[in-house]
Amino acid sequence: MNERFFAPCPRGLEAGLVDELGALGARDLHQTHGGVAFRGDWALACRANLESRLATRVLWQVAFGRYRREEDIYRLAYSVTWAKWFTHEQTMRVNVTARRSPLKSLEFITLRIKDAVCDHFRMVHGSRPSIDTANPDVRIHAFLNQDQVTLYLDTSGEPLYKRGFKQAAVEAPLKENLAAGILRIAGWRTDEPLLDPMCGSGTFLIEAAQMALDIAPGLGRGFAFEHLRHVDEAMWRKLRREAEGRRRHAATLPIFGSDSEAVQVKRARINLEAAGLAEQVRLEQVGLLERTPPTAQGVMVANPPYGVRIGESAELEAFYPQLGDALKARWSGWRCYFLSADAALPKLIGLRASKRTPLYNGALECRVYEYKMIAGSLRKPKDA
Structure with missing residues (x-):
């Protein structure tokens, strides 16, 4: 499989993330402000979550299109086959970011994407997922520029800088x-x-x-892709065993x-x-x-x-x-x-x-x- 992914990171670390993802096997790497777009299979996406020290998330691109108004975004989101990847019994959250978008309300766009996903599930299963903004099973991200919208499924869940073991925090901590x-x-x-x-x-x-x-930074935590229906569990267990075996x-x-x-x-x-x-x-x-x-x-x-x-x-x-x-x-x-x-x-x-x-x-x-x-x-x- 040759899927499209995007990994955001702190601005200023994009070149280092290109090197890191390239070493993991990513292809067609493209550096942008605040992240790196790349191609690869699902084993690469799992490995990037487990191994990347610089990425904030790994987002899987599931749809892309042009828009002029909110209903164009609704139609694009409704057309995505969400039910192939998660179930109506799972919880979800939608995040929307925009740069130079002519649309005025990100809150309304967020609502229309939620409506589209729920309407898709009602059509397929007769019931819809619940919304959980605090700790959802599935996160959907939308990014808008002047006339294009990209929809992503978040494969990471909690940001990757949350390694899973820090217990004592300080005020204004360094990520x-x-x-x-x-x-x-x-x-x-x-x-x-x-x-x-x-x-x-x-x-x-x-x-x-x-x-x-040589301790993989993600060994102490779980990831959102573990909740997705199509991810090969045997492949993921093998990647974790290999990472655990490298530890010196x-x-x-x-x-x-x-x-x-x-x-x-x-x-x-x-x-x-x-x-x-x-x-x-x-x-x-x-x-x-x-x-x-x-x-x-x-x-x-x-x-x-x-x-x-x-x-x-x-x-x-x-x-x-x-x-x-x-x-x-x-x-x-x-x-x-x-x-x-x-x-x-x-x-x-x-x-x-x-x-x-x-x-x-x-x-x-x-x-x-x-x-x-x-x-x-x-x-x-x-x-x-």
């Missing part, structure tokens, strides 16, 4: 696929020492440990985490234990400004405060120069990467970023700043 993308941007190799000195709930640490041990085991890894707050270290430890990785990652309570490097060289990744955890601008203005001083004083030999939406960071930190990579944390435009710490100064003498 797992964004953390995996930053590790990719940093060029981190799984045999390199890694430190998150502001670890919060441990997202960077867990993603890195799973990469190092190690007593410890050169992965380190710390935080200035005891409650954050406790949260990270709880989540590492839930992921089965507590023995492999070393945690301690110490602030970034006070701690020393655990090894002579390595990679530091952090999501420093930009109005979330410290919050007050005066505190930030005091913190950033101290951070720059600490990096210069003690972190020679390390590559340091900071995600920030604060344009003042590179000015106040007092260091020259060797690279700035645009990346979106939800709707918030950020940059990943790279600082390569070397002994001495990067500035050339004036005579030179």
Whole structure:
């Protein structure tokens, strides 16, 4: 089978997702803003859900057409053979997004698509699915541009960045696929020492440990395609067994985490234990400004405060120069990467970023700043 799929991801990670899906066997890959379209069979769709660290969802395209008014969308949705893929006893939800659509009400379009699906089931079975907006068995997505509408069945269910094991959350957490993308941007190799000195709930640490041990990110959760009638269960069990069989085991890894707050270290430890990785990652309570490097060289990744955890601008203005001083004083030999939406960071930190990579944390435009710490100064003498 040669089906069409679309995998959304955080904006800025599209090129990495192209590489990831291509390695899994996807064909005809096409990068767009906020995702990647591709072709493949259902084994590929299942594997992408199980293996992708960067995708937010995997959507299966079931219909495409032009429209001028809401009734055109209704007719397209009514023509889809929904009853081949799920039953009237299952629950469903419809999500609609649009870009430059001339239609005024997304709520009314959502209602017309629900009507079309329910009318289809009434015609086939004499009864219709129930609506569940919180935890549906089936999610239908519609995307509208100026004159075209695409209908998708969601093969993922809960977003793929919800790996299925995080128990202790923090305020404004970093999503797992964004953390995996930053590790990719940093060029981190799984045999390199890694430190998150502001670890919060441990997202960077867990993603890195799973990469190092070749643990598929979806092994701890279920997926919406398991509720679809046409998916080959034997094929899916085989893919899971193969992924479970690849997992490597190690007593410890050169992965380190710390935080200035005891409650954050406790949260990270709880989540590492839930992921089965507590023995492999070393945690301690110490602030970034006070701690020393655990090894002579390595990679530091952090999501420093930009109005979330410290919050007050005066505190930030005091913190950033101290951070720059600490990096210069003690972190020679390390590559340091900071995600920030604060344009003042590179000015106040007092260091020259060797690279700035645009990346979106939800709707918030950020940059990943790279600082390569070397002994001495990067500035050339004036005579030179």
